Amino acid sequence: MLPIIALVGRPNVGKSTLFNRLTRSRDALVADLPGLTRDRKYGEGRIGDRPYRVIDTGGLSGAEAGIDALMAQQSWQAVEEADAVIFLVEARSGVTPIDQQIAERLRRTHKPVYLAVNKVDGADPDTAVAEFYALGLGQAFPLSAVHGHGVHDLIEPVLEALPEAAEATADKAADDSIRIALVGRPNVGKSTLLNRILGEERVVAFDQPGTTRDSILVPFERDGQAYTLIDTAGVRRRSRIDAAVEKFSVIKALQAMEAAHVVILVLDAHDGITDQDATLAGLAADSGRALVIAVNKWDGLETDARDRIKAEVDRRLPFVSFAEFFYISALHGTNVGHLFEAVQRCYASATAKFSTPELTRMLEAAVYAHQPPLVRGRRIKLRYAHQGGHNPPLIVIHGNQTQAIPDAYKRYLVNYFRTQLQLVGTPIRLEFRTGE
Numbered sequence: 001m002l003p004i005i006a007l008v009g010r011p012n013v014g015k016s017t018l019f020n021r022l023t024r025s026r027d028a029l030v031a032d033l034p035g036l037t038r039d040r041k042y043g044e045g046r047i048g049d050r051p052y053r054v055i056d057t058g059g060l061s062g063a064e065a066g067i068d069a070l071m072a073q074q075s076w077q078a079v080e081e082a083d084a085v086i087f088l089v090e091a092r093s094g095v096t097p098i099d100q101q102i103a104e105r106l107r108r109t110h111k112p113v114y115l116a117v118n119k120v121d122g123a124d125p126d127t128a129v130a131e132f133y134a135l136g137l138g139q140a141f142p143l144s145a146v147h148g149h150g151v152h153d154l155i156e157p158v159l160e161a162l163p164e165a166a167e168a169t170a171d172k173a174a175d176d177s178i179r180i181a182l183v184g185r186p187n188v189g190k191s192t193l194l195n196r197i198l199g200e201e202r203v204v205a206f207d208q209p210g211t212t213r214d215s216i217l218v219p220f221e222r223d224g225q226a227y228t229l230i231d232t233a234g235v236r237r238r239s240r241i242d243a244a245v246e247k248f249s250v251i252k253a254l255q256a257m258e259a260a261h262v263v264i265l266v267l268d269a270h271d272g273i274t275d276q277d278a279t280l281a282g283l284a285a286d287s288g289r290a291l292v293i294a295v296n297k298w299d300g301l302e303t304d305a306r307d308r309i310k311a312e313v314d315r316r317l318p319f320v321s322f323a324e325f326f327y328i329s330a331l332h333g334t335n336v337g338h339l340f341e342a343v344q345r346c347y348a349s350a351t352a353k354f355s356t357p358e359l360t361r362m363l364e365a366a367v368y369a370h371q372p373p374l375v376r377g378r379r380i381k382l383r384y385a386h387q388g389g390h391n392p393p394l395i396v397i398h399g400n401q402t403q404a405i406p407d408a409y410k411r412y413l414v415n416y417f418r419t420q421l422q423l424v425g426t427p428i429r430l431e432f433r434t435g436e
């Protein structure tokens with residue numbers, strides 16, 4: 001599991017600019033995610049050999065009401081769940097009352113807080129940061145996020161102090177079981193589904209206290225196949241009281257997805273697709289994990305509701321069109337068996353291995369059926385393909401002028417490989433290398 005850095009500060013101080021700088025390192029191309037144009041607030045980055053996750057908490061303006069209050073609550077929850085906090089203020093505006101409010105609350109969290117004074121630009125850094133020591137957060141780091149100045153000096157000490165990338169989950173589950181993340185917003189039926197799968201007694205038997213950082217691994221077996229459920233999302237509750245106060249935690253869902261082979265995203269047939277559902281689906285797509293969408297509470301619904309929900313999923317979640325799709329009733333057990341067959345198929349697809357000759361033959365056939373376009377009178381040449389990784393399958397294509405390949409052609413290739421390799425439920429990533 002990656003250590004988490006939360007960015008906080010009032011609106012316009014430069015959080016998303018810094019976020020973009022810190023998360024720019026992702027290079028594997030995701031070619032089959034049309035429609036994925038959400039605002040990105042959760043990203044991954046790496047400096048040297050230190051990977052991390054960054055969360056832009058959105059602006060805290062101090063006087064939140066209504067929807068803003070909800071967002072502020074999510075922001076503070078992200079702070080609670082983070083390993084380190086970067087608090088951005090702005091050189092030009094000086095210390096504002098809202099900065100003071102945020103600083104005070106941050107001091108009470110006992111998290112390591114790094115104060116970054118942004119938009120220093122051409123000014124003298126020492127002078128620019130001087131007045132911010134009044135916030136009582138210790139050293140103030142001068143920053144110019146737009147120009148990239150000071151980013152390194154800020155992030156080095158943050159990374160130094162972070163816990164060693166907690167590999168615990170992956171290590172502990174490093175057996176031959178299929179790791180599943182069961183995610184969904186509150187009340188869609190996650191724990192009902194888990195109880196259905198495990199039987200009431202075993203859930204209790206496996207119960208053990210966990211902290212926010214520790215994930216809990218629930219091993220179980222079904223039809224001779226070993227599984228491990230990664231429960232960072234509080235699927236297994238210790239009491240009804242826990243259930244009542246359960247908070248929707250995007251971060252925990254993210255951590256579970258990251259450690260999983262296959263994600264089961266549970267939706268509620270009665271509610272349609274909510275914004276939280278769409279957020280989780282987007283994160284699942286970003287995670288690169290195989291995905292099964294389970295539309296729960298199917299019992300008692302009209303048959304034509306089925307088509308309506310499928311249409312809504314296609315329209316609102318086009319970026320997870322690769323996912324396997326099921327209607328289930330966790331309460332009655334309807335279709336839960338099929339769900340697990342799908343999980344096995346997805347796992348097989350996500351972890352499948354392909355040889356270079358096999359992939360190269362397919363590439364040749366794909367190009368033969370449909371040539372890449374001409375660029376400045378020259379045809380793009382695609383020479384051979386090899387597998388660069390799995391979970392999700394990464395296909396590396398070698399050729400020339402590959403940087404000029406249009407998105408439509410990339411999608412064509414992804415679909416071609418998907419069909420020929422018979423991959424289900426998993427995204428496919430393509431990466432292009434220009435040789436010679």
Ligand code: GDP
Pocket residue numbers: 009010011012013014015016017018059118119120121143144145146147
């Ligand atoms: P957020 O609301 O905190 O996420 O702030 P943004 O990252 O959207 O930045 C707000 C504005 O400040 C944008 O117009 C940025 O281009 C600008 N900005 C960000 N960093 C700097 C900087 O280092 N110097 C200057 N002059 N402008 C910056």
Ligand code: GDP
Pocket residue numbers: 184185186187188189190191192193235296297298299328329330331332
């Ligand atoms: P979680 O918050 O996602 O873990 O949701 P729960 O498992 O606690 O379920 C929330 C509510 O939905 C409970 O009242 C369940 O009894 C109900 N529920 C769960 N699955 C089904 C289902 O398949 N059909 C119906 N009708 N209700 C369900």
